[in-house]
Amino acid sequence: MPKWTVVVTEPINETGIRLLDARGVKVISLPSGAKEDALLRVAPEADGFITRGGVKVTREIMAASPCLRAVGVHGIGCDHVDLAAARELGKVVLNTPDALTVTVAEMAVALMLSMTRRIASADKATRTGGWSRKYGDLIGAELMGKTIGLIGMGRIGAATARRLKAFDVKLFYWSRTRHPDVEKEIDIEWAELPDLLSRSDIISLHLPGSAETHHIIGGKEIAAMKRGVKIINTARGRVMDEAALVEALRSGHVSAAALDVFEQEPIQPDNPLIGMDNVVIAPHLAASSLEAMQRMATQVAQGVLDVLEGREPPNRVA
Numbered sequence: 001m002p003k004w005t006v007v008v009t010e011p012i013n014e015t016g017i018r019l020l021d022a023r024g025v026k027v028i029s030l031p032s033g034a035k036e037d038a039l040l041r042v043a044p045e046a047d048g049f050i051t052r053g054g055v056k057v058t059r060e061i062m063a064a065s066p067c068l069r070a071v072g073v074h075g076i077g078c079d080h081v082d083l084a085a086a087r088e089l090g091k092v093v094l095n096t097p098d099a100l101t102v103t104v105a106e107m108a109v110a111l112m113l114s115m116t117r118r119i120a121s122a123d124k125a126t127r128t129g130g131w132s133r134k135y136g137d138l139i140g141a142e143l144m145g146k147t148i149g150l151i152g153m154g155r156i157g158a159a160t161a162r163r164l165k166a167f168d169v170k171l172f173y174w175s176r177t178r179h180p181d182v183e184k185e186i187d188i189e190w191a192e193l194p195d196l197l198s199r200s201d202i203i204s205l206h207l208p209g210s211a212e213t214h215h216i217i218g219g220k221e222i223a224a225m226k227r228g229v230k231i232i233n234t235a236r237g238r239v240m241d242e243a244a245l246v247e248a249l250r251s252g253h254v255s256a257a258a259l260d261v262f263e264q265e266p267i268q269p270d271n272p273l274i275g276m277d278n279v280v281i282a283p284h285l286a287a288s289s290l291e292a293m294q295r296m297a298t299q300v301a302q303g304v305l306d307v308l309e310g311r312e313p314p315n316r317v318a
Contacts (some may be wrong), residue, residue, distance in 0.1 A: 002026035004047035016297025059085035070307035093318040099295035105159035107286035111258035149200030157206035209236030219244035
């Protein structure tokens, strides 16, 4: 008989499943596209959950799971888990913050280059007979010499800054907490947010999604940016007021954007960002490299096992 049962709400890399199997765990994998009602039905059996964010782990679900001890988040963001309820009900919540740092930082730089060099638009033009556009609207810009402002300086923000240094850019950052060690290591300057907004040619967002960061970049903040600024968001969609961004892209105040996250996901077919040629969009893909998926699956499975076997997990959130 299996020692424990772990419900996996969305697909994870097989390395994590194999680790659970090897430790005698019964794994229940919900079907693709499953939602909260499917999790609620199997919750009474579960000793642990592994979730990627598409299924909300609510108070009701945790209360219906008397044996539940661990909620493992495959990734960083825990905004889909009711953390207050988890604390009250004695459920341990853990995540995998180290597993995707490099992958998301690389994606931020990739989006920045795609945006500034018009790569996505050039691909479409080349496939549809627009070769001559290379003499006009497909002319891009270099990163070298630009001032780049990073909003947020956690693991991913710092990793992004390290990679951008190779492009000979001027770096500023803002976060609620200063990081003197990172400032010295990377040669990056801290600035008050209004100062960063007004000085940056390119702004990249690296903040968690929370009540405190909701719409931290809104119409007022965008208006404070220099005209022609470019924006990258690989953090959470709700840290930016999407409607304000669309308006600024239409007016030219923001010249381009590269977005991996959106206020409503999946992005809706009528979202005006889809039809904008000065916007690069991706389907919340920043953490999706093979290497990161393997690391996250292994780390989240091990974290859940740590809790079930009576050990403190390395990345406890609640």
